[in-house]
Amino acid sequence: MPESYPIWWQDIDSPPPAEWVYMFEDFTGDDTAEQWALAAAIFIAQTRRRTASGPTFAELFTYLLPDSDGLPGPLPRNLDFMERRRAIAGFRGHAAIEWRRRGMISFDSGVMRSLRVGREFRERSRRRQQARDAARRACGTEFETIAGLANFMRPQNETSDMTDDFPPELQGLVKRIAPGWPELLEVGVGWYPLVGRLDEKLSAIAPNYVVQQVKSKFGALSFYADPTADPSSFDEAFTDAIRAAEWESTVTCEVCGSPARQYVIKMWVSTLCGVHAGEASGDGPDPDSSSATA
Incomplete structure (x- = not known):
């Protein structure tokens, strides 16, 4: 050579x-x-x-x-x-x-x-999760303050329901979130139809299933749920449905729901269509493929 x-x-x-x-x-x-x-x-x-x-x-x-x-x-x-x-x-x-x-x-x-x-990736993931948790706690405190004021101003026969923040097809899913977990769907609206279809499938498999978290992680849907209130319960079809939806999210724009791919933009991974990836990167539609993960 x-x-x-x-x-x-x-x-x-x-x-x-x-x-x-x-x-x-x-x-x-x-x-x-x-x-x-x-x-x-x-x-x-x-x-x-x-x-x-x-x-x-x-x-x-x-x-x-x-x-x-x-x-x-x-x-x-x-x-x-x-x-x-x-x-x-x-x-x-x-x-x-x-x-x-x-x-x-x-x-x-x-x-x-x-x-x-590797170790550096795990450390970055840990720091990012801590930052997101801190931001969520801060937003939660602010939301509780605003919600409390709104309830005070309402007539006594009216109540506030956080599920109203989501479209009707997702309100049942939010109500499944277990006590102690925030009633939030931490995903973009582009994934709402995907999450809604998953909820329908899981409801058919396990009518009393329980949700802990629904969020975006590393540009993919992370859906944490159990078939019953018993955290040790397991159902293979239930798990397979979740994994299929999570994998589908990696080719679905989190902003608009169009076909998409994963991009690393400013050291942050997102699943976006060409238009929204361009907006996020500031380069215009269809950014250079060297910034994409697929």
């Missing part, structure tokens, strides 16, 4: 394609590696939650590069089978090593489904 060839292109006589060189620089460069590493960690976290195991390297890179089946571009025709395997494994492995170095992902060498999130 000539000395000018990159380390990930090992024991191959012909030079790497330009698309592969450019893509590797984008995956590992100082200005762009952080966003790719975050996108990889989010996909790993979502896959582990959905399937209880990590994705393969092939699944991860197919997710990151969906338009080219997980590869930066075509391989040279003159490569034999082993050279192709070395090229693909080297490219993916060294990109993943850079993301692991940044603490966003982790994995065990030689283990097929060992991909998992």
